[in-house]
Amino acid sequence: MNIHEIAKRAKVSTATVSRTINRVPTVRPQLAKRVWKAVDELGYFPNLQARALVSGRSRTFGLIVSEITNPFFPEIVHVFEETALKHNYEVLLTSTVHDTERMKIAARRMLENRVEGVAVMTFGMEESLLDDLKLRSVPLVFVDVGPQRPHVSNIRIDYLLGIRQAVQHLAALRHEHIGFISGPLNLKSAVARRDAFLEAMKEIGMAVDPELLVEGNHTLEGGEAAFEKLMALPSPPTAVMCSNDMTAMGVLRKSYGEGMVIPRDLSVVGFDNIRIAQYMLPPLSTIEMSQAELARIAFEALLEDVHRKTPDPKGTEYVLKTSLVLRESTGLSPKWQGRR
Secondary structure: OOHHHHHHHHOOOHHHHHHHHOOOOOOOHHHHHHHHHHHHHHOOOOOHHHHHHHHOOOOEEEEEEOOOOOOOHHHHHHHHHHHHHHOOOEEEEEEOOOOHHHHHHHHHHHHHOOOOEEEEEOOOOHHHHHHHHHHHOOOEEEEOOOOOOOOEEEEEEEHHHHHHHHHHHHHHOOOOOEEEEEOOOOOHHHHHHHHHHHHHHHHOOOOOOHHHEEEOOOOHHHHHHHHHHHHOOOOOOOEEEEOOHHHHHHHHHHHHHOOOOOOOOOEEEEEEOOHHHHHOOOOOEEEEOOHHHHHHHHHHHHHHHHHOOOOOOOOEEEEEEOEEEOOOOOOOOHHHOOOO
């Protein structure tokens, strides 16, 4: 099946068929309607690769995530794909599973498929991808780590805003020993969250015991292991803030195993506000970093860069704010319970 058969069925020229399929707006509506009717009747599917070779445009964006099994990423993928569909774009998705070699393979796969831009939602290992793509003038979107150069957009997360709200909330509940479980400190995003916690504590004049800062790995198991270290301290925390919700869920599970009641014995705050957080028992208080908004900003940043005639020499920056979502995993410090 080819456009000649479509043209014959619709009784139009092959040029009209080509313009219609490529959604050129100058085609008269009545002719376009006939073409699409013929396309449906004949079951025609255009050769996207051939079209890309002719037009120089694939109408495809790449999306790279760390691991699709992490509950943080499915909503990013869903919203990115939904937004792409509205703009008549395809999405080439790949997951790195935190493996540098897979990151390089992902970059090569994107180039082989002539993507028009790549959104890198990996929160780590971005430098290796940048090395492969920076000389190709492929528009890129990063989270927090985008360098200042043409065709690079950086989505800066305002970690401090939401973390400040959480710290002030716990302080208002009379918590004086607040622990913090970070992510892997080789990730810039994990360091940024820990530093935001330290800054927020400093703002309210509350000292941070270095023993209450424990490094985790952003997994359930890592949250359990980190919480076990905190509970082994001579003065364990009465509240724990976590670098992501998966870590916080690990803390909830371990505390349950230890016979603790949340929030009577311990207050817990997560970060990300993944969908499942609201269904935990008790529902998890957490700092929202909207995955849907992150996906929309990433797609729109790529689209703007593709259509930008003169790229900004320093790239483009976008800001995503965070905010505290209060649920039932935080409460008054144990030593203040029962007081008036």
